Amino acid sequence: MKTKKPSPAYRVAVVGILSAEAVVLSFLESLLPPLTFLPPGAKLGLANVAVMFTVVWAGLPAALAVTAVKALYVLITRGLSAFWISLCGGLCSVAVMYFLTRTRQTGRRRSSFGYIGISVLSATAHNLGQLGAASAIAGAPLIAYLPLLVLFGIFFGSVTGTVLGVVMPVLEKQSRIFSNKNKQVKDYES
Amino acid sequence: MKRKIITKKDIWIFAALLSLAVAAVFVPQLFADGGRRAVVIYNGEPVLALELDKLDAVKTYTFASVEVEIGPDGARVVKSDCKDQICVRSGLLTKNGDTAACVPEKVVLKIVSEKTAQDVDAVVY
Numbered sequence: 003m004k005t006k007k008p009s010p011a012y013r014v015a016v017v018g019i020l021s022a023e024a025v026v027l028s029f030l031e032s033l034l035p036p037l038t039f040l041p042p043g044a045k046l047g048l049a050n051v052a053v054m055f056t057v058v059w060a061g062l063p064a065a066l067a068v069t070a071v072k073a074l075y076v077l078i079t080r081g082l083s084a085f086w087i088s089l090c091g092g093l094c095s096v097a098v099m100y101f102l103t104r105t106r107q108t109g110r111r112r113s114s115f116g117y118i119g120i121s122v123l124s125a126t127a128h129n130l131g132q133l134g135a136a137s138a139i140a141g142a143p144l145i146a147y148l149p150l151l152v153l154f155g156i157f158f159g160s161v162t163g164t165v166l167g168v169v170m171p172v173l174e175k176q177s178r179i180f181s182n183k184n185k186q187v188k189d190y191e192s
Numbered sequence: 193m194k195r196k197i198i199t200k201k202d203i204w205i206f207a208a209l210l211s212l213a214v215a216a217v218f219v220p221q222l223f224a225d226g227g228r229r230a231v232v233i234y235n236g237e238p239v240l241a242l243e244l245d246k247l248d249a250v251k252t253y254t255f256a257s258v259e260v261e262i263g264p265d266g267a268r269v270v271k272s273d274c275k276d277q278i279c280v281r282s283g284l285l286t287k288n289g290d291t292a293a294c295v296p297e298k299v300v301l302k303i304v305s306e307k308t309a310q311d312v313d314a315v316v317y
Contacts, residue, residue: 080275080276081274081275081296082296083295083296084275084276084295084296087295114199114200114201115199115201115202115205116195116196116197116198116199116201116202117195117196117197117198118197118198118202119198119199119201119202119205122202122205122206122209123205126209136293136295139295139298140233140236140293140294140295140298140299140300141233141235141236141237141298141300142233142236142293142300142302144291144293144300145216146289146290146291146302147291147293148213148216149213149214149216149217150213152209152212152213152216153210153213155209156206156209156210156213163197163198164197166197167195167196167197167198168197170195
């Protein structure tokens with residue numbers, strides 16, 4: 003799926019597009035009214051759909067870059083401590099996503115997790131990372147939030163996992179056209 | 193072969209995480225004893241510890257921009273200048289283990305049982 007040697011410009015463009023998607027998704031999500039039955043701070047995490055696609059299609063470095071851009075967006079809109087929390091959570095979840103989807107990239111058999119399983123695990127990793135960062139900043143362990151975060155990680159992870167399962171095949175098909183085109187352009191240039 | 197949306201392994205993850213979460217809720221309650229204390233941790237230091245049952249009126253304390261209200265029924269964060277207001281939305285804390293944290297202001301309000309509170313006894317004021 004990856005082109006043999008993508009040019010730096012191509013990679014920057016891909017990271018740019020995918021970062022924009024992640025940021026827009028998290029912005030749209032913030033427009034949803036806060037639901038009263040949710041514990042404070044629980045979010046759907048739609049941006050993870052974009053991040054997950056990045057991990058699978060564009061690889062780990064691109065996904066890390068997207069996470070960083072998303073954290074910068076949080077820095078601008080919600081301040082420094084939210085930035086650290088977002089960055090920590092994002093890095094943990096990307097690591098888990100990469101680890102769980104890696105098998106397919108090496109061409110061997112895929113890991114037997116479904117999209118929902120990967121989403122739930124990476125959502126949990128995200129929450130753990132966030133909690134770790136929050137505890138470090140606040141100077142006190144905030145384990146009290148953990149059970150609820152795990153619970154909602156399962157719930158929201160399933161939602162985003164379902165979205166992923168529906169969207170991913172389509173995206174992959176389209177991106178294949180996209181990268182083929184890119185290859186043609188490159189062939190033309192050389 | 194396409195990746196499936198859900199597999200058998202996923203169900204196992206559900207079960208494992210669910211039981212972890214449930215255990216994390218219930219196990220501490222087995223060890224909790226009656227005495228509830230409201231503890232405020234500011235900048236990583238415990239700065240206030242009050243036994244709820246010995247209070248007779250609601251009092252307000254301020255740490256940075258965070259206003260904390262502590263009374264016989266429980267404790268809550270009333271006001272904070274932070275953006276997300278997670279601490280305020282946590283509402284009234286009544287049970288041991290309940291926490292309201294304002295991370296940007298570095299203020300953590302907790303209800304802890306007497307045993308857990310022993311290490312903060314020295315700083316009651």
